[in-house]
Amino acid sequence: MIKNIALSREIILNESFPVDYNVRVEYPPGPNKGHYSTPVAMECAKIFKRSPNDIANEIVEKIKEVPEISEYFEKIEIANPGFINIFISTKVHIEMIQKFNQDSKSIYNLVKTKDHEKKIIFEFVSANPTGPLNIVSARAAAVGDAICRIIKICGYNIYREYYVNDYGNQVKLLGLSLVARYLQKKGHEASLPEEGYQGEYIKDVLEEILKKISLNSETDVKLLDKTVKTLDIVKNDDSQWKEKLGESFGTEAVEILRASHEKDLNAFGVYFDNFFSEKNLHDGGEVDKALKVLKKAQKVYEQDDATLFKSTDYGDEKDRVIVRSDGRPTYLLADIAYHKSKIDRGFTHIYDIWGPDHHGYIARLKGAMKAMGFPESDKEKKKEAFEVMIVQQVNMIEDGKPVVMSKRLGKFHTMTDLLEKIPADVVRYFFLMRSQSSHLDFDLDLAMNHSSKNPVYYIQYAHARICSIFREAKKDIDADIKISNLTSEQIKSSFREELLLMLWRFPEIVEQISINFEVQILSEYLYNMTSVFTRFYHEKENRILPLLETSPNEAEFLLKIIQITRQVIKEGLELLGISAPVKMEGLLKQQDEETI
């Protein structure tokens, strides 16, 4: 609908007001101000040096002259200081109902354009494989997954990737931490390395490695086995031996942890097309290649035996070391190589979601992308072709106090902890309720104690109610209900038009999110739409079962409305990765027990 209005306005505008202008269409604050409105006259006032009201008048007159456009508008009003308020006609409702009647894809107004040919890669979560997934990773997973689902439903190709930092110092440290735990287990004196990983999970990982050794006889495992068996005769201060064992342990542990991340994410309903290994990047010489590209672009220089990238050329506050004085590449260079691989693999749009501790990193990586010649921006959309989003931190609040999270000290709330306490549907909704770029206080007590008042249940409840009505009416929920002779009176009364208008917004909102990635708009919308539905539901005139006897025509119409409502809730929740239950009995029982 927005598109139709904007389009019609553009036709009109181009005639009398020849200006390249993007017409905005908004939802007005109240029903007396129209169903849709546009401030375009006010925005153009300055350009043409005329009063907004004048311009608005002229536009409205022009619209009235074009019958194929004006038949969609019941009336158009001008409100001070120059808003054009549009009231849509019954014809629009009838056409929209038919549209929703077809397969669910057709509601998104999918016209394949050249824009749909772009290849998008979306990288998110990418947690270090040195410990269990934490809450921020869970948030990133929820947000990234929802954005991917929305982009996909809008007809784009999207590839989901997870970058695994299975290389470097942290892996070594992880391995040495395991060696220390192993020695302790065998009754030797051993202390964790400085900055080592202290979490309890290290012991579980160790057990799993040892189990693997006893079950498996693959070559590298064999090597490990041999090393372990000779342990007792080796002095435990033999650092060379420790290094070697640490390396094997580290490699094994990283794979175990990575696999557990994947498992946790799958349980959360999040899937990836690929897990991209940093180690392969190093082993395959890709890191050196990236360095060569930067050198060729003349964006590197040497200083004190180290190699630096001139990120200041791209607005960074200082140049960054990419090769250390001892010749080892830094994480940044590897990351540049990783992003180079994204370009090499033919992706035209590269999006990342990073954790809050990486925001200082954006400038330098964006600089590197430019240095490698990746297009700066996509002029048609407002997003750049390479965009990094930051998911801000999550503070877990328990008993009114923030819970301290630290991976190194082993005191943290993992994603698994969270999902044990709170159902995945609720966790997802909480993470998707607010914009990812702001801090989030996650009140555990509130999430658990007030779960029955939780907005996600409210939405699911509406879905269950609709399913229940169809059960009671003995109708198939997917039945093709034909509507005939719809009158304007039928639509206008008892919150019906309010609900319909709300429903027509759904594809508009989904499309909007596919461009700006602000997922919380969808959760907000679903809640508000559900609220309008519940009001509609409670109106006596909208009670369907009695009407089936007295006025089947009316009943069919109402069934059609709730059928579409159900379709929107179901698809909307699906885009957020949340289930749409047919019944809510389980929770009802729970609540009854509480009241007894």
Added chain:
RNA sequence: GCGCCAGUAGCUCAGCUGGAUAGAGCAACGGCCUUCUAAGCCGUCGGUCAGAGGUUCGAAUCUUCUCUGGCGCACCA
């Protein structure tokens, strides 16, 4: 010191690329089950949008400064 995110109702937060009377939920108070699920609905209470200037027809939104809070500023990843 520099940078990022923020400061909106008692609490947690929405408020879309400036637009009309600043919105939800929770909490508090008062109504509504002979009626398709009361996990609900209706109503009441509650705000100097941290503060001060600037831009303009119009600012919670953009901009500058100040104050407050959180986080980040490695030849770690």
